[in-house]
Amino acid sequence: MLLRVTDLCTTFGDGPAAVDGVSFEIASGETFCLVGESGSGKSVTGLSLLRLLDGTTAHHPRGAAVFRSPRLDAGTVDLMRIPETEMRRIRGSRIAMIFQEPMTALNPVLTIGEQLMEPLMLHLDMDESRARARALDVLEQVHMPEPERRLDEYPHRLSGGQRQRVMIAMAMACEPDLLIADEPTTALDVTIQAQILELMAELQRRRNTALLFITHDLSVVAQIADRIAVMQQGRIVETGTRDEVLYRPRHPYTRALLDALPSRMKRRRGGHHADVSHGGDALLRLEKLRVYFPVYRGVLQRHVDDVRAVDDVSLDVQRGRVLALVGESGSGKTTLGRAILRLVPSTGGRVRYAGEDLLSLSARQMQRYRRELQIVFQDPQSSLNPRLTVATTLTEPMAVHGIGEDHVERVRLAAGVLERVGLEPRMLDRFPHEFSGGQRQRIGIARALVLNPSFIVCDEVTSALDVSVQARVLGLLDELRVEFNLTYLFITHNIDVVRYFADEVAVMYRGRVVEQGPVDQVCNRPEHEYTRTLLAAVPQFEPAGEPG
Amino acid sequence: MSETVTGGVTQHDGPESFRAQVVRRTWARLGARIGIAWIAVVALCAVFAPFLANSHPLLMRRGGVWSSPLIEHLTWIDVSLLAAFGGLLVAWWLRRFRRTLPLALAGVTLVVLISYFGVNPPAAVIYEQYRTGLASETIETAVFAPVPFSPTDRSRDRPRSLTAPDAVHLMGTDEDGADVLSRMIHACRIALGIGFVATGIALILGIVYGGIMGFFAGWAEILMMRFLEIFESVPQLFLLLMVVAFFGRNIYLMMVVIGLTSWPGYARYLRAEFLKLRRQDFVQAAQACGLPVTSILFRHMLPNGIAPLLVAASFGIASAILAEAVLSFLGLGVVDEPSWGGMLNQAVGPGGTFAPWLASYPGLAIFLTVFAYNLIGEALRDAIDPHLSRERS
Numbered sequence: 001m002l003l004r005v006t007d008l009c010t011t012f013g014d015g016p017a018a019v020d021g022v023s024f025e026i027a028s029g030e031t032f033c034l035v036g037e038s039g040s041g042k043s044v045t046g047l048s049l050l051r052l053l054d055g056t057t058a059h060h061p062r063g064a065a066v067f068r069s070p071r072l073d074a075g076t077v078d079l080m081r082i083p084e085t086e087m088r089r090i091r092g093s094r095i096a097m098i099f100q101e102p103m104t105a106l107n108p109v110l111t112i113g114e115q116l117m118e119p120l121m122l123h124l125d126m127d128e129s130r131a132r133a134r135a136l137d138v139l140e141q142v143h144m145p146e147p148e149r150r151l152d153e154y155p156h157r158l159s160g161g162q163r164q165r166v167m168i169a170m171a172m173a174c175e176p177d178l179l180i181a182d183e184p185t186t187a188l189d190v191t192i193q194a195q196i197l198e199l200m201a202e203l204q205r206r207r208n209t210a211l212l213f214i215t216h217d218l219s220v221v222a223q224i225a226d227r228i229a230v231m232q233q234g235r236i237v238e239t240g241t242r243d244e245v246l247y248r249p250r251h252p253y254t255r256a257l258l259d260a261l262p263s264r265m266k267r268r269r270g271g272h273h274a275d276v277s278h279g280g281d282a283l284l285r286l287e288k289l290r291v292y293f294p295v296y297r298g299v300l301q302r303h304v305d306d307v308r309a310v311d312d313v314s315l316d317v318q319r320g321r322v323l324a325l326v327g328e329s330g331s332g333k334t335t336l337g338r339a340i341l342r343l344v345p346s347t348g349g350r351v352r353y354a355g356e357d358l359l360s361l362s363a364r365q366m367q368r369y370r371r372e373l374q375i376v377f378q379d380p381q382s383s384l385n386p387r388l389t390v391a392t393t394l395t396e397p398m399a400v401h402g403i404g405e406d407h408v409e410r411v412r413l414a415a416g417v418l419e420r421v422g423l424e425p426r427m428l429d430r431f432p433h434e435f436s437g438g439q440r441q442r443i444g445i446a447r448a449l450v451l452n453p454s455f456i457v458c459d460e461v462t463s464a465l466d467v468s469v470q471a472r473v474l475g476l477l478d479e480l481r482v483e484f485n486l487t488y489l490f491i492t493h494n495i496d497v498v499r500y501f502a503d504e505v506a507v508m509y510r511g512r513v514v515e516q517g518p519v520d521q522v523c524n525r526p527e528h529e530y531t532r533t534l535l536a537a538v539p540q541f542e543p544a545g546e547p548g
Numbered sequence: 549m550s551e552t553v554t555g556g557v558t559q560h561d562g563p564e565s566f567r568a569q570v571v572r573r574t575w576a577r578l579g580a581r582i583g584i585a586w587i588a589v590v591a592l593c594a595v596f597a598p599f600l601a602n603s604h605p606l607l608m609r610r611g612g613v614w615s616s617p618l619i620e621h622l623t624w625i626d627v628s629l630l631a632a633f634g635g636l637l638v639a640w641w642l643r644r645f646r647r648t649l650p651l652a653l654a655g656v657t658l659v660v661l662i663s664y665f666g667v668n669p670p671a672a673v674i675y676e677q678y679r680t681g682l683a684s685e686t687i688e689t690a691v692f693a694p695v696p697f698s699p700t701d702r703s704r705d706r707p708r709s710l711t712a713p714d715a716v717h718l719m720g721t722d723e724d725g726a727d728v729l730s731r732m733i734h735a736c737r738i739a740l741g742i743g744f745v746a747t748g749i750a751l752i753l754g755i756v757y758g759g760i761m762g763f764f765a766g767w768a769e770i771l772m773m774r775f776l777e778i779f780e781s782v783p784q785l786f787l788l789l790m791v792v793a794f795f796g797r798n799i800y801l802m803m804v805v806i807g808l809t810s811w812p813g814y815a816r817y818l819r820a821e822f823l824k825l826r827r828q829d830f831v832q833a834a835q836a837c838g839l840p841v842t843s844i845l846f847r848h849m850l851p852n853g854i855a856p857l858l859v860a861a862s863f864g865i866a867s868a869i870l871a872e873a874v875l876s877f878l879g880l881g882v883v884d885e886p887s888w889g890g891m892l893n894q895a896v897g898p899g900g901t902f903a904p905w906l907a908s909y910p911g912l913a914i915f916l917t918v919f920a921y922n923l924i925g926e927a928l929r930d931a932i933d934p935h936l937s938r939e940r941s
Contacts, residue, residue: 370838383829387851397837
């Protein structure tokens with residue numbers, strides 16, 4: 001065994017153990033996936049193995065991590081026991097780590113080459129020219145376009161996917177025995193994710209490197225794992241081969257996780273979305289909507305060009321239905337959602353809501369429609385004012401729009417809405433930071449609901465949530481849609497969610513809608529080239545058996 | 549819905565607002581406690597100055613009649629400060645700042661108005677009369693304040709200018725023969741006043757100007773930013789010198805000038821905060837709900853952006869105190885009224901004589917006060933630093 005972890009514990013301060021008696025083994029060349037939801041302790045486990053946690057608060061009261069490497073002087077070491085100087089020699093050379101956020105993982109003031117060469121010169125005692133040659137070599141291995149030129153460039157010139165390639169190149173440069181990858185593809189688009197996963201598999205085959213892959217995404221796990229451990233609240237609840245865990249799960253938590261996958265959930269309103277006639281009753285109609293952001297250059301700030309975030313988009317959203325807007329980051333889908341609500345100014349075109357062109361209204365006239373059109377945001381952290389209680393957040397819009405006679409009645413109404421979204425009325429007096437991500441997203445939904453809207457823009461509402469929470473929030477949104485006859489514009493990058501939730505789908509690419517139509521048609525018989533690429537990149541995972 | 553959402557809430561004793569959190573974290577630091585303690589000492593000296601150092605006896609019996617010249621000689625400023633302090637105590641005691649604050653403010657304003665028109669201490673003051681009276685036994689009994697000298701009591705009965713500290717004058721006397729300790733105590737008022745008033749003016753200007761810049765981007769912001777840069781290039785000290793030269797040595801004018809020249813920094817801070825906040829989802833949500841601009845600005849953005857301003861303000865108070873000290877040291881400070889900087893000025897006499905007690909005590913007081921504000925600012929900055937408060941994952 002390359003790495004044998006037994007009874008590993010990690011605590012922060014006096015708090016409960018974040019990692020509570022975790023044991024697993026990783027063999028050379030194996031891909032071992034650590035799966036769990038946020039807060040399950042999977043990332044802390046990875047960081048504990050390299051002892052990268054803040055030493056003033058984090059402690060390891062017990063446990064051992066025996067690491068055996070033929071290229072290590074001592075042969076076998078316990079990572080939890082060896083002195084820091086020795087640990088530093090192992091970090092980066094024998095065990096390397098890749099982090100989630102490629103945007104912040106590279107130092108912006110050093111060139112790519114400098115960052116790649118430093119560990120080589122440090123760990124392998126290479127001189128500068130040899131280190132440079134090796135750096136070039138690893139950049140080629142991670143299929144970086146124009147590697148020679150990239151060496152002397154700074155990180156800001158690279159896209160997210162390219163940065164993650166550099167991170168992998170950096171991790172692989174010293175040819176480690178074990179690579180710990182902590183959600184390495186979570187921040188990337190699906191097409192980039194597919195490329196990166198393929199790259200990691202290729203490098204692993206060639207070098208026989210073991211991979212500890214930490215993720216929350218079961219469909220990625222299904223693609224790459226040899227063996228899987230499922231973590232819940234600091235403990236491993238189930239370990240086994242990929243097929244055992246994914247297709248014959250024994251632990252109820254694993255089963256619950258699998259059932260929460262959108263691809264596994266029962267299709268919403270099975271089949272009857274062909275009933276509604278098309279084009280008849282469009283609640284919202286976009287006509288050649290354009291949102292350009294001007295680019296100014298030079299001393300005189302001359303207007304030289306536009307960034308065409310939304311470019312001639314025409315769409316219909318039928319009353320009472322769900323139109324999904326899919327696309328990768330930067331495709332303009334979020335800007336489109338905000339332009340409809342006039343949160344960003346539009347450059348041209350029309351937004352017709354129930355026949356009225358919203359863009360031509362004055363601010364005063366628009367006020368009436370602020371009640372009708374609402375938005376729920378992606379990030380539950382930033383979408384609630386941290387200084388206001390839930391009650392204030394919910395009742396202030398009501399007061400502005402004259403809902404409820406007085407404050408007492410408004411609080412009563414707010415309590416009702418809060419109950420409707422699955423929270424308790426006594427939570428009204430709390431502040432946002434006292435809630436979990438899923439609960440905050442429910443408050444965000446409640447804030448949209450207090451004004452009794454007809455149309456809600458859901459901007460990546462479930463992207464920041466764990467799968468089980470995502471399933472419940474999607475369920476809630478569907479119930480509310482039926483109960484209040486709501487119409488959704490559902491912005492997302494997750495094709496599985498689209499399949500489960502939407503009636504129609506529009507695919508956005510570089511500010512334009514390249515394809516739109518009923519979900520079945522677009523997802524199963526895509527016509528546009530880009531849609532096909534997008535669908536092919538989505539990790540396919542269909543757990544066996546009927547949904548429980 | 550098959551689920552119940554009751555768990556998951558972080559467990560601690562009741563909700564802790566951001567304000568409570570910042571206060572707790574600030575108080576947890578030793579530096580902050582020392583700083584607050586020193587400022588409290590200075591503030592108490594400022595409020596109770598006439599009771600701590602005064603030539604008028606607190607109680608005296610002359611010809612069988614009891615009287616209190618000290619209270620008779622209280623000015624409207626003394627009364628107002630005492631009233632403000634009392635109002636603050638009552639509000640604190642009731643522990644309901646938010647509800648009692650308007651009431652307390654109204655009460656204090658009323659007392660200030662009444663005392664401004666109603667309190668008329670005798671214009672001519674003869675400090676020596678009590679000492680000579682006691683000596684000639686026309687005054688039978690007298691109870692004095694702990695320091696039995698007023699700051700402007702020049703001891704004409706026994707001229708003692710520039711004497712070193714002794715048993716009578718614990719910190720010596722200045723060149724006019726006034727007691728240094730008494731002047732030190734009464735100078736707390738100017739030190740505190742200049743800090744709070746000047747910084748208060750600067751804060752209000754900075755918040756309004758910076759808020760407008762940050763919220764309404766575009767041409768307005770570009771123009772306002774240029775104007776701000778022009779304003780920033782005005783050298784504060786030389787402007788102060790000029791104003792003093794033209795309009796005389798007026799402490800209130802100085803406060804206003806210091807306030808008027810130090811707001812651009814606060815405006816910049818708030819503009820940066822607002823530019824960041826404007827893109828936050830909760831501000832967008834407030835706009836999507838059709839909330840009025842005033843509510844978005846003052847309810848949703850300002851409370852989230854003001855924390856760094858408060859930190860800057862605590863440093864600003866320190867620099868305002870220094871500015872006044874510099875002016876007084878140059879001999880352009882207030883006339884007659886004691887100020888720490890002015891006392892430093894007297895340390896080196898016209899004949900080249902040096903009085904170390906006139907340099908060390910006021911110098912130490914200035915140093916400690918500026919240091920205390922810096923300590924508080926430092927602790928405040930650490931307390932609101934998001935990197936220190938991030939949740940463990």
